[in-house]
Amino acid sequence: MLPAALRRWLRRPKRSDPRLLSQFFFADERVTQVVAEINGLDAELDPQQYLVLLNQLHLSQAHLLAVLEQIMEECIPTQRHSRDYLVKFPEELLVGNLGNHMLFAAECLLAGTFLEVEEADGAQLRPQARKLLSSLELVRTVLREQSLSQPSFYPEPVQAVLVQFDRLFAEFELSYVSSMVVVKSPEEIYRQQEIIVLFCETVGRALRLGYLTQEMIDGYEPLLMFTIPRLAIISGLLIYPEGPLSLERSPDQMSRVFSPFYNLLKKIRDLLRVLSTKELCLLERSLCTAETDPCDLATPPAWGAAVAREEPSPPWGLLEVTHATPALPSGLPGVGDDAGTNWQWSSQPLGSSLGLDATPGACCLELRSRYSSTKDMLHTLFVCISGVADQLQTNFASDLRSILKTVFKIIASQTEPSEEPNTSRGHHLPEWVPDSTCSQCSACRSPFTLLRRRHHCRSCGKIFCARCSPHAVALPHYGQLKPVRVCTHCYATHLLPATRCTWSQ
Structure with a gap:
């Protein structure tokens, strides 16, 4: 042998x-x-x-x-x-x-x-x-x-x-x-799928009503990261009350994404039900643009236009504050508006027109009487709904990113891939370094781990950690017209100062 x-x-x-x-x-x-x-x-x-x-x-x-x-x-x-x-x-x-x-x-x-x-x-x-x-x-x-x-x-x-x-x-x-890390249970995965369905229904409704456009969806407009969760809160509480935001369930039966806001969502729902159709439309349009006072939108802007965001301090207790009841003008079923407002409150709450158990008339007037005007009431709703949606971005960023990613895949138009848009300009894409060939950041040499992830620079194709590739700029010569990730070296050395300035702003 x-x-x-x-x-x-x-x-x-x-x-x-x-x-x-x-x-x-x-x-x-x-x-x-x-x-x-x-x-x-x-x-x-x-x-x-x-x-x-x-x-x-x-x-x-x-x-x-x-x-x-x-x-x-x-x-x-x-x-x-x-x-x-x-x-x-x-x-x-x-x-x-x-x-x-x-x-x-x-x-x-x-x-x-x-x-x-x-x-x-x-x-x-x-x-x-x-x-x-x-x-x-x-x-x-x-x-x-x-x-x-x-x-x-x-x-x-x-x-x-x-x-x-x-x-x-x-x-x-x-x-x-x-x-x-926290690993989801099968029940939580099912609840997250319910939220995906709610978000898809919300986007479909927003497209029909003209709040959003298909171009915004197809272009992955960054503002939608805030807009869709805000509109979904209204849809889940008012339009689809049997869905994942059903408040007939106990908090432990809701998704962990929304259960921390259970009590606040109940107050938001009760107040939403006393709005008229016109008031709800005004509120939703204001939530679609940016964090702006709803009463400033008497003449709605072009929806989808970029609006500078401001970070308000969420007055979480506003829904619980009882304002002094103002004198009611004769002939009106509700509380009088500010002198500068032209809106008339509907004598019938929105909930009845949606087929819901509408807030009884006396309770409706009692809820409205807590606020000095329609403007005050809509501003409170705006701030609280925006606050809940922003907290989702902060506390459940990974879950929300996964949900929105799936929603975009479902809602976005199915188009044929373009044929190498960069070749028309005579520029070829940089060589893409495979993940398997790089175990440490190309800049700081820190080893990659389960938590320190790999990121490709779209300008040079090399792999970096998040700290060494924090910039996002457009690369028109590569056919990238929207901001994409680039490393610090390419950002400082190879990109034109005018380009860096424009996109950083």
Whole structure:
């Protein structure tokens, strides 16, 4: 019988062999080579070379996992462990090579290092990490032997070890991420889908009423990040009261996005129900433009035009303040308006025209009597609705971003992709550096982690952390007419001062 080393040399596949097991052989060999170099190096004597080898190890492991993923898709496509749990993860964690980070985290846990997790959580995760890495070593051994014998065949023992590794990897991934961030429950995912439906219905209604335009949707107008949640609050409370903002439910039955505002939403709903159709239209139009006093919109501006935003201080207690009841002018069913206002309050509240349980007449007058004028009442509603929507942006930014991203995909016009708009100007797009080839920021050299994400500069194509690519400018020569992310170097060196000034303003 031939020695193992000689047999390995004789049966060694060719580098040009396109079969996955042959590709795995060389990817595995590269990982083994880099690990051997790291083990033979004194990090204290040559720290720079040690960092270079760590980077090479990260890239070679990423390549190994990528080939292994292709092998599992080819060998055990129907036996893969379910990855449905990925929908529970925050959107920002699904960008980049999550699998390679999980492998690195398992190695750190086994070495007693706790990265991004508490020590108690790390101690509980260590047994899973040990099983995962042991399974990976078994997979590497089995696939190496198979690549030297029959690179086109996956016998049952090979399939068995792949199924076990896939299951252990999925279990560790879910456990590790759950220890770092809040993972949504199935109930919360369903409630978020209800919110997506509400937002889509809201946008559809706003388009029909002329509050928004399809061009604003297709252009991903930044103002819509504020407009859509504001209008959705009114829709959820007044137009679709059986939806996700139904206040007949208890707070713990609502989505966690809206449940903190349960009591305030009840007060907003009660006040919305006493508005006339004209008053509601005025309120909604003011919410569509910017944070402007509704009473300043007697002559509505061109909707969708840019309006400077101001940050008001939300008077959360305004709905609870009882103003002195003014003298009622004769012949009017409600409280008199300011001298400068021309609106007439409807004798019938809006709720009745919408088929809702309208606020009784006496209660309607009592609610209106708390405010000195229509202007005061609409301003209170404006500030409180805007305040709730802005709090969503602050406290649930990831959830709201995911919801709006889905809404835009559904509502946006389906157009054919343009044919390389940049070529008409004679400029070619920069070479896009693959995520798998870069493990640290190209500027500050900080290593990328699950929380320090990769970002491509649209001007040079290199990868940076968020701190080193904080600017957004238009790149007309690349066909990018709207602001896109660029790194600090390109922003300061390659872009014209006039362009930087215009977009920064």
